[in-house]
Amino acid sequence: MPEVFRELRVELEERAYPILIGKGLLGHRDLTPFVSGRQIMIVTNTTVAPLYLESAKQSFPGCQVDEVILPDGEVHKNWEVLNRIFDALLEKRHSRKTTLVALGGGVVGDMTGFAAACYQRGVGFIQIPTTLLAQVDSSVGGKTGINHPLGKNMIGAFHQPGCVLIDTDTLKTLPAREVSAGLAEVIKYGFIQDREFIGWLEENIGALKALDARALTEAIYRSCRCKADVVAKDEREGGLRAILNLGHTFGHAIETHAGYGNWLHGEAVGAGMVMAAHLSLRLGTLTEEEYRRVESIVAAAELPMRAPEGMTPRNFLDLMAVDKKNVDGNLRLVLLRSLGDAEVTADFPQSELMSTLEAFCK
Ligand SMILES: NC(=O)c1ccc[n+]([C@@H]2O[C@H](COP(=O)([O-])OP(=O)(O)OC[C@H]3O[C@@H](n4cnc5c(N)ncnc54)[C@H](O)[C@@H]3O)[C@@H](O)[C@H]2O)c1
Ligand SMILES: O=C(O)C(=O)C[C@@H](O)[C@H](O)[C@H](O)COP(=O)(O)O
Ligand SMILES: [Zn+2]
Numbered sequence: 472m473p474e475v476f477r478e479l480r481v482e483l484e485e486r487a488y489p490i491l492i493g494k495g496l497l498g499h500r501d502l503t504p505f506v507s508g509r510q511i512m513i514v515t516n517t518t519v520a521p522l523y524l525e526s527a528k529q530s531f532p533g534c535q536v537d538e539v540i541l542p543d544g545e546v547h548k549n550w551e552v553l554n555r556i557f558d559a560l561l562e563k564r565h566s567r568k569t570t571l572v573a574l575g576g577g578v579v580g581d582m583t584g585f586a587a588a589c590y591q592r593g594v595g596f597i598q599i600p601t602t603l604l605a606q607v608d609s610s611v612g613g614k615t616g617i618n619h620p621l622g623k624n625m626i627g628a629f630h631q632p633g634c635v636l637i638d639t640d641t642l643k644t645l646p647a648r649e650v651s652a653g654l655a656e657v658i659k660y661g662f663i664q665d666r667e668f669i670g671w672l673e674e675n676i677g678a679l680k681a682l683d684a685r686a687l688t689e690a691i692y693r694s695c696r697c698k699a700d701v702v703a704k705d706e707r708e709g710g711l712r713a714i715l716n717l718g719h720t721f722g723h724a725i726e727t728h729a730g731y732g733n734w735l736h737g738e739a740v741g742a743g744m745v746m747a748a749h750l751s752l753r754l755g756t757l758t759e760e761e762y763r764r765v766e767s768i769v770a771a772a773e774l775p776m777r778a779p780e781g782m783t784p785r786n787f788l789d790l791m792a793v794d795k796k797n798v799d800g801n802l803r804l805v806l807l808r809s810l811g812d813a814e815v816t817a818d819f820p821q822s823e824l825m826s827t828l829e830a831f832c833k
Pocket of ligand 1: 516518519522543544545548575576577578579581601602603604605608609610611612613614615624641642643644645646649652653735736737
């Protein structure tokens, strides 16, 4: 039987940090050992603040706690809104000993981490992720940043948090659509590295959608374990880490095309993973049966399986041309060697890629 409290470490020598996972941790777990001075700035948004800001403050007894509340949405993951964090830090005279606390989903987490990487050339930060997606993915690993109108996450820095606190109770208020978006990144770990986890997910997807606490804790633990392991081996994406990008080359193109509205990140990744699997099937590395399993688990998570209405193969190719994984102008994709095993490769005929794009843009 899975436990309701789990703990992991991201092993990065002097930058190693714990991931604490369980029910009812927010406001009860003392996080002051991860604060360098006495000042903290909690960064959150207009949706999360009324739900969890007061509880979050209880996790920092004895600290001077300030807050900055950002507008909600991927469309606000930009320079203008990032600057509001710097304005608040300077107005409240935060020193280089301050600690930033990201309370929210991946948008708040990525922006807070980037602000922490830049403020006075770098201060500490803590991740308190409150969406499933942020709990299984964005709060771990130190990728921080903002979007550009021409490309997703194009401006950013690697900056690791000092601690990640995951309270599964916060998921009780998460809309079902956001739960599905988070499941995309959970399923991703199975596809790239853990075939056995795919079987577990096929059996437990209903319990996850119903927010069963034990199933959630298990899925979050296994996801974070996979991510922590990859990050410990390749913190700055020199090679291996790029497998965490399965479905993202297609997915980021979808998000950018959509103007960072309408499509959630996890939804775009869901469709993108099916596209990557389809190309792998065409290249003969994935069997028909494996491809059907990919389709059926993505469908069970209630994620989209097609490109957005009106998006063309040309749109995909133009947007994928700025992907960060590309080398010397050559497109590189994360494809499946088999179910549970991914690779980054530029070794695919353009004609096969076109066939996949055409199949999904119908
Ligand atoms: N840094 C990384 O490694 C990494 C990994 C994956 C995704 N990301 C980024 O994360 C972002 C997506 O994150 P997301 O899916 O969390 O989106 P999000 O941050 O926009 O959160 C989704 C929605 O849920 C709301 N919300 C958050 N917690 C809630 C709660 N407990 N109850 C009710 N509502 C709540 C938010 O206000 C928002 O409206 C994207 O920008 C993506 O690029 C980064
Ligand atoms: O942590 C990583 O590495 C990932 O690729 C995780 C992704 O789920 C995440 O969306 C990440 O932000 C994508 O990074 P990018 O470098 O492709 O912008
Ligand atoms: Zn992602």
